[in-house]
Amino acid sequence: MLAISNAVYSFLGSDCGAHLCEEIPNPAKNVPRVILYPLLVGMITAFPFAVSLLYAITDLEAVLSSPTGLPLIEIYYQGTHSKAAASVLLALFAFCFFGNLVANGTTCSRTLWAVSRDNTMPYSHLWMEVSDTFEMPLNAILLSATVITLYGLIFIGSTTAFSAMVSCAIIFQQTSCVIPQAIVLYRGRDKVLPQRYFNLGRLGPVINATAVAWVIFLDVLYCFPVALPVTAQNMSYVSVVSGGLVLFVIILWFTTKKGVFRGPKVDYELMNERRLVALGETIGVEVDVHHKVKGSNDVDSLKLQPLAVTDACM
Template identity: 30%
Template sequence: MQELPLRELPKGPAEAQTAAFDGDDSDLQQSPVTRSYDPSHDKRDMRRLGKRQELKRRFRFSSIVGYIVILGLTWEFSLVTGTFSLANGGPAGAIWLFFVVCCGMFFVMLSMAEMASMAPTSGGQYHWVSEFAPRSHQKLLSYIVGWLCALGWQAAMPSVAYLGAQQVLALISVCNPDYVIQGWHGALLTIAFVVFAIGFNTYALGKLPLLEGLAVVLHVFGFFAFLVILWVMGPRGSASDVFTGFQDQSGWGSTGLATLIGMVGPATTLLGADSAVHLSEELKDASYILPRAMFSAAVINYVLGFVITVTFMFTLGDLNSDVASVTGQPWVAVVQNSTKSFAATVVLLVVMIIMFTFCAINQVTTSSRQVFAFARDKGFPFHTWLSTVRNDGVPANAVFVTLGFTVILALIVIGSTAAFNIILSVTATGLFASYLIVICCVLAKRLRGGQFPPTKFDLGYWGGNIVNIIAICFLVLAFVMLFFPAVPNPNAASMNWAILIFGVIVVFSLAYYYVKGRHEYEGPVEYIRKDV
């Protein structure tokens, strides 16, 4: 087979760049929806990556866009977590920080999309670090990022299931005002959510692309239902208070600092720029379709999330009574006060429960694929068992690990919700750290004039530099803010223990690496072939 040269990034804007692996970019003029599928592209990608095609390619452009949109669930998360930023920043802080995070995550997404086109693999960030980091740091950095990504996505599963469980508890409270929410109720419902999601991923995975279409329809109709109801029937705040009413209710002594600390809410809402990356090996024509799907879904998510955030801040009404709602969900109190209707509140709650169920199903898929990929490269203990794939293309053992991990964490809710939330902080810190590390590696290699694989989503030399630099600046700021407590001078209960959990994971991965991992883990770069 004739060897095709790797793409070398030009030293300036005037030099041409390669757009595709085969040197023919005529098919790039086609719409990703109407583009005919050529399996040779995916085969060539897998051959270059040194991987066998074990998972089934079930997804196309429309279904993978739906997958990303439903896993992101931005307008739903914006409602559920909308009050978290009010103490730090107020309504204006919540709105403008959401806009800033949208802009920052957009550049992160563009950076990830280019890498996804270069190397469309379920491994995602740890693979890209292994391939693009300086040679002397490839193995160790890749190993740490693999652990951060895997545990970050594993912790995201109980987060989504618990939020879904809280909506069920809110529904019970609306239907029975005498009901008192107990910790073990939330734990059992969290387990129920994940068991259903695991069951779907284990026995009905072939129906997942169809499910995405149904979920997107409900997602869009639900968005307009909430939007119309809140604007037509809800109380209306003044534009000056909503858009310029920055507040420091927590007592930081600086409205600017308080507003930045409020970034945690929108940052976690918009987390997951890599969500579809881990389905690269289940997507047809991945190197072309995936980056375009990531771009399209990001625009949809950011617009819907921002519109609902603005709507929610305008129609809050009495914040104190909303937060004190017996349902435990301030957004439910806002809907109740706006509609004055039991039936409308129940219907909207049911919509939210269904959407979180869809999100949980997608969450299992991404979480298990990250575990499968890292185990396939011998990054985990029991990697042979974890990387086993059934004949139907389902990595069942990795799926069941997600079930066990979520059940164990869900049981913590019975004893302490605070401890549960502390552990789940690894979702944001782990994934943000992985984004930061891999984009820094790509930018450093780009500035050195290094060689990259051909890509069908080329940002160009200068465009890539600008996108990467903006993404890094945003990630550094967001990463630091993730470790701030919600209030100054916190006690043990209000302290942000995210730094502890993050440190434990890094130390543990390093310890395991030096004890055993370095003898088994070679890094994906060692399997890459240059003859394709």
Template identity: 30%
Template structure:
């Protein structure tokens, strides 16, 4: 389909702004491009009817799986403030993440695109820095998602190993066991995203009920079986600090990591813009809906679990290395019950990895189309029958499995990879919001579906402040004195990712081009303003 014709008389007065005015569901659609792109529009290459609101809500919600992943992250913060900080830090972290979600919901509603924040950067950046900042945002987005998927494969694998310990206490897990399980998880994620894509929407909707039903099941059993329960003072007031750091404030900030990690990756829905009808509406609806579900369900399970810690001393060496399984075992010493809980976590984290592959492959595919890699043609290929970026799916899973080889390295190496995702996402998430503030938010379409209105400026500023704070805090070692084993090397890995990205820029700088605005073939457009 040819792009709509343009009319010189329809000047908007904003240099570099391109708006496609149409009507979809009673809402005037506006999409923005950048100077120098002329009238070129990217026709949707993927299946633009693959997902709907409920499917994407399931994808977004399961990607972070907040009410269950917050329990999985207990192993990283047992001595960082104890129950009080686990609760209060969760509230603080989720509130701060909410500022980012609101900022992204507005940008996603204004500029829906599979490239997400990379495209937003191309729209908002000044002409002199547009190309470089767009490239930097795109590749740092890829790094962040790759590091997240690396951890996703291993986290689900670790719960499988924990199940083996529950069934057979004499079983001694080995690193190669975890790695081979991670390879298996990657094969499952590739299969569900390619040959089994037909059932993917049904599975995604199912997980909306699976996660919430599982949370309800776990808290009912734990509440019924755990005796004696902790007191309110123990849960909300009595701080436990085994970090070695003297500053209570610093310990509180360190304790925000689980909450921030549990309500993370808010941009996943934006990268499915080409496969989602009415993306300017659905993106903010999915983002905010998933955030609210994550907050409410996460808050409930955090409170219940903190009250139901029967034997806190057992958490120093938890069952299968997973504190949540130890809490469940201490509440009810029943092997069938604890194995059931373990299966819930395995299934949820495995599906979360599947969903991360979905989003990551779209980011890689979109970036490749812009010439961000030397081998553009192969990565950007779309299978004509399934309308899937098959090569990008295989590539992202393969790269993450290679990173999972770090399971054989000292633990601080792999922890550095996880932590470096925060640094990568600072670039990815922060750049478009900073550019938006530099333009005093004047570049946003006035008729956008979701608007922060008069609160937008304040919300955007505090979102940037939160990302800067998180980047600094999450690079600080969690215990003192600092040794090679507990040193936080996240900043080193993050800077290595930046260095590799700059080297790649030297290779692709002449061929890289900023993403083209999407023209959705199924939309009935009336005219285009240049």
């Protein structure tokens, strides 16, 4: 079961497309593709790669106790019997991390910029600024780069602390993604969700319920120790780190944000116009932003009610 939790780490960046909605053309159609296509490609490519690694292992104990702390180096060496070949293969693997780092910095800075625009962060006025020269949130990306660098240094100081931070990142991400699904499941998908391109249909409630149950199970599982008896060295510090971060948010709320935070400023008129266009495309008619329908006399059936808060969040 602990191995299952490790596999979830590979999905950690699957929400990047959602953080770039404002910069993606036609996000209602393209963002689901951005989220799903990499998962499909990853499944097709990662499975044979994992199988080949398993067949390359000849000494499992050496892999588990590798002095480098990176079992992949030892697996490459056992598979090739050459330190040079293992180094080249690992270099190719590390090269991919540079591309991931760009995506990491981009999505982190855009998320920081977005929440600062809603006055969520300390010193939000700094992180919400957009550079006139570079036409991007420069302050936000510099802060993200600094925090990411410091986060990487944790691995050098303590692998236990680093593992706890990684597990907490997964817990917070998957929990934040599943809360809207729980709300939709509780209130009823047809009552909450607007017309949209990506519609799960009858499978929607099943998928939402499965996701909620799965995340609850994983959140508990991440707090389990990896060995018995439990000592200060081998215990899981995920609960400690998670509790500390939640405590930080609570303190931030009561000290600076309570009574001040107003949430995202949603242009309901614009969002209703976009919903109207999406609805028209769904039923096969052309709709302009002034609620004029071409090829249909049933205009009233296309007019939408004002958005609820949950609609805007979804």
